[in-house]
Amino acid sequence: MTNLPTNLTELQKDYAVFLPALSSFYVNVTGKIKNTAGTNDPSVLPQRMPNTISADARELDYLEPNALWYYKWSLHSAGHASLDIEKDLPREHMYRHRNRANSFMLGDSGGFQIGKGKWPGDWKANSGCPQAQKKRESVLKWMDEYMDYGMILDVPAWLSREPEGAKAAQISSYQEAVDGTAFNNEYFVNNRNGNCKFLNVLQGENHAQADDWYGAMKKFSDPKIYPDAHFEGYGMGGQNACDVHLILKRLVTLMHDGLLEKGKHDWMHVLGTGKLEWAGVLTAIQRGVRKLYNENFTVSFDCASPFLATSNGQQYTHYRMPHNGKWKYMMEDAPDDKNLSNSTQSFDEHCENMYDKWIPSPITELMKVKDICVYAPGDLNKIGKEGKTSWDTFSYALLMNHNMYLHIRSVQETNRLYDDGQFPKELVDDNFDRTEVKDVIAHLFTLDDRDKQMKLIEDHSRLWMKVIGSRGATGKRTVNASTQFASLFEEVS
DSSP states (O other), X not given: OOOOOOBTTGGGTTSOEEEEBOOHHHHHHHHHHHHHTTSSSOSSOGGGSOTTSOTTOGGGOTTSTTSSXXXXXXXXXXXXXXXOTTSOOGGGHHHHTOOTTTOEEEEEOOHHHHHTTSSOSOOSXXXXXXXXXXXXXXXXXXHHHHOSEEEOOXXXXXXXXXXXXXXXXXXXXXXXXXXXXXXXXXXXXXXXXXXXXXXXXXXXXXXXXXXXXXXXXXXXXXXXXXXXXXXOEEEEOGGGGTOHHHHHHHHHHHHHTTOSOTTTSOEEEETTOOOXXXXXXXXXXXXXXXXXXXXXXXXXXXXXXXXXXXXXXXXXXXXXXXXTSOOEEEEEEOOOOGXXXXXXXXXXXXXXXXXXXXXXXXXXXXXXXXXXXXXXXXXXXXXXXXXXXXXXXXXXXXXXHHHHHHXXXXXXXXXXXXXXXXXXXGGEEOSSSOEEHHHHHHHHTXXXXXXXXXXXXXXXXXXXXXSOOSSSSOXXXXXXXXXXXXXXXXXXX
């Protein structure tokens, strides 16, 4: 057994907060095990459980301090949850019955489901559509009941370009998405019960749209307009979520608009950001805002990679962070062999022989190979068929726990190394005078003059292009004709 850290909450320090985008699969599996253990019909038979794991698998609930490893922060999407808060749903125990003193949950509203046509209805403003209204109501009630912070229900800016989603949502233009989101915002402002704090989601596919969207939505964050019900932070979506240039411009604007106030606007979440380089960038932003303007300001970001990797049969093996090189977490195909169903070899030993490099986790240190490769040749699964894989449902849950642990460790290690003076190549420009992203960001937040701040941001546009995002226009495309048109020319209607 190695001396692995298990309290990842303590290791978080003052870094921007990574939120695992908790999968409904993991929630449901762990919830069912917990609530059927000791009954006549347990979700996982005692003989299937690794000897070192309790019958109720409480060790897998990382939101609890007594788990195998503890990390208090997570995100869950309304689009992947049951929104009926009147039903007792033991399978959703992990977030419904968590100890709020030990944990933090951010709720994603499900705007993506609208965009992809999964939540059909007429989502235009004032449509009177009962289907859309029912979903609007249920999302708000779910957030108020279970989440610490939640994102408002946005109608994505890109929706009109998504044929299936546009048809299902009856949205045919960017402006209809803006108006539909403003309508949802109005509903949230007027009907929230105060149990959950809300993030004003800022969308836009390019710089011009992002500025326009902000202009339309900023009033919902304004305490002067909504003194008792204004939104308490921001969710950065679309181009805002992948473009450092735009994020910094928006933060400067928020500060000078009086919309980044301590105790009133303390949280900013960057949606779907999975690249390791961004951990250091967002930490630099958090530290800068805290030092200059709002000491309570927290930046968070999320991705679903640990869960998606498992569903694709992969596991995290290690992370690679060479100084002035490419930083990334490494994934490989996980062991999946029916001939290993009786193997009592330790899982870590098997993986050490299988891969060039292997970093264990608290869960893999407890497992044997047969705990993952469960089915032997000829064995039938729960639906009475012989499948191609040796894994059962619980195999996926165990490997998800491992993948989450390594992802969080890799994010925290990114910040530690960056603080120690090491950096990935994307965050430094050596073409002329050596310039580091974190140094420019730190300098930005020593200035309190808006014009000087904006000039500094524009002067380093080349540097921001090096920081590639996970979506939207990236690199040189962030300053192309499409993203910058409105700032270069005056449109005449």
